Amino acid sequence: MPKKRHQRHSNKKKHAQPPHSEKSRHKHPHNIHFQPRHPKKSPPGGNPGREVIGVVQANEKGFGFLIPEDGSPDAFLPPPEMAQVLDRDTIKARVFPDPRNPERFNAEFLSIIKRARETMVGTLVRDEGHLFLKPDELRVQKWVATRPGQIRHQVGQKAVVKITRWPSQDARMEGDLVEVLGFPDDPGVDIQVVVRKYQWPERFHQAVETQAAQFPENPAERDFAGRRDLRKVPILTIDGPDAKDFDDAISLERTPSGNYRLGVHIADVSHYVQEDSPLDQEARTRATSVYLADRVIPMLPHSLSDGLCSLREGVPRLTLSAFLEYDQDGKSLGAEFAPTVIQSTRRGIYGEVQQVLENEASPEVASKYESLKPMLGQMRDLARLIRRRREQNGSLDFDFPEVRAVLNSEGRVVDVRKLERLGTHMLIEDFMVAANEAVADYLSRQKIPSVYRIHEPPTPRDLEDLTTFLRAYRVPFKNLDLTTPPGLRSLLESVKGHSLEPVISTLALRSLKLAVYATRNAGHFGLGLKSYCHFTSPIRRYPDLVVHRSLKKALQAAAGKSTHAYDKLSLHCSLQERTAEKMERETQKLMQLRFMANKIGGVYEGPIRHMTAYGAFVELNPYGIEGFLSLDSLGSGFVFEPGSLIMRNRRGDTLHYGDVLKVKVESVDAAFQRLVLTRHS
Secondary structure: OOOEEOOOOOOOOOOOOOOOOOOOOOOOOOOOOOOOOOOOOOOHHHOOOEEEEEEEEEOOOOOEEEEEOOOOOOEEEOHHHHOOOOOOOEEEEEEEEEOOEEEEEEEEEEEEEEOOOOEEEEEEEEEOOEEEEEEOOEEEOOOEEEEOOOOOOOOOOEEEEEEEEOOOOOOOEEEEEEEEEEOOOOOOHHHHHHHHHOOOOOOOOHHHHHHHHOOOOOOOHHHHOOOEEEOOOOOEEEEOOOOOOOOEEEEEEEOOOOOEEEEEEEEOHHHOOOOOOHHHHHHHHHOEOEEOOOOEEOOOOHHHHHHHOOOOEOOEEEEEEEEEEEOOOOOEEEEEEEEEEEEEOEEEEHHHHHHHHOOOOOHHHHHHOHHHHHHHHHHHHHHHHHHHHHHHOOOOOOOOOEEEEEEOOOOOEEEEEEEOOOHHHHHHHHHHHHHHHHHHHHHHHHOOOOOEEEEOOOOOOOOHHHHHHHHHOOOOOOOOOOOOHHHHHHHHHHOOOOOOHHHHHHHHHHHOOOOEEEOOOOOEOOOOEOOOOOOOOOOOEHHHHHHHHHHHHHHOOOOOOOHHHHHHHHHHHHHHHHHHHHHHHHHHHHHHHHHHHOOOOOEEEEEEEEEEOOEEEEEEOOOOEEEEEEHHHHOOOOEEEOOOOEEEOOOOOEEOOOOEEEEEEEEEEOOOOEEEEEEOO
């Protein structure tokens, strides 16, 4: 959960709060009045509620949400209940229906179960003669009083403190200064701050390294016993040019009847990472690899993630394979699964394979894939058939260009680019989704407990922002049921190529619930599928490793863990995934802002992507970076009209979503991590 700060406690005076962002992630969900917290025997209305353990998601405005471990609905924590709680803490709370809306729930804090952090990262500040750490997380609004000890420091530097006293109703938070990272502009400090802020482990424990060191560089012949030998089958991986951990490989053959037989071969990480071993415990704790702007922090040690488990070209690797059969129209005819051993024929690269398929490859590249070209052409044909059938079921495809910072060897950002989405990207996506669906369907039918990837449908309330926009901009939608995949897909198709397409696609995406891990197979709304799990990336995602173990148990007709045993794990993996995504987005944003800091005064054009009562967000061409244009900097007395979702001034001039403006880069706002713009005439 992003960075937010809290007022520290002082015996002498209260300190003014910093301004809050106008873009709050959560709207206030209840129309209730906050009251000072008093001891009470039961919640309002006499309902005793029930005790629940869950994780807190704090908001910078002081309230929070309890996300229960048992999968029950989230509950609202008003500010008085947050006095002793920090973002991501695990707590015990009493949950009871909101007397104003029985479909919603409120929570009363009871006790701390587990703190989410032992340390805090922020900026050193001095106030009234005392040294404080001002947390970078805006959702942590309390300052930390520090004891500097022997570490040299200067005000303004980024630092880490170890918490020695937690917040309470009447005591401030305190901590020992344990690490000074440097000044914000020092190379690499901003990325290091993100890693420290989220307390993501960079190094592996010695027991983990010791276990990993015991494995050979390559599997031995004895490891192939009981596996289907595919070492002579043409198989390839297709990844980006900088990839090192190759989870998945693919093959394709035509059956005598003319059907397609697709092979999706996934690294058999579970063969090496035995359940409850040091490696497994570490992987479970991390739950995912993290791909930051300048580095990868893997879930498994590099000797496994980049070595023994990575499906490298020309060396044998242990895999778990899904064999999916389709008729000539792309209709699924069934699937089978088996432990296998493969030897990748070629380490394919997205751009090169795309060139080969389009007959635009250089002689050198064409020669590299010459023996595989017929199979690649058939793969393209099959991927199109699979995608067409998914689209008919309402599968949503949000084709947002990925904006990435380009760094040099010294870690300095030299460019920001929109990454092109190629047909080969979609081909791999189609095959991986098909394999994930097939495994989930098989485990569900076999009633083998596992971890599913679920994405539940939106409610009409979830869609309010989207439908408000559609009405304001007179986009037809009343004949579409947007709570169904086909209805939402029809809307997105109807605005293809329109200037408002990016805005509508963004609002549609924001209206959807988060996809999460769960023990129940509730289907995947966004993909339009009744069964779905994550099977294809066990090197970098722990749920995939669990699914591999479940699949092996199913193939062996062996009993697995109970569903209940995976409930807590599912929540943990979901939360770790969100944290990793935030880290990745934040480091990309930092690099993008660092890039634009060298372009202060530059003039750019771009469309309005979002409007608020405070101003507009404009996307700068050609980089795809958004900057903030305040109402004052717009000039001419513009005000935002929430009913019509436009900006209008006294002369009657209007600004709409999608309008292209010429703007100047004024500054970088480090506190809110955004680019500040002014209008350029």
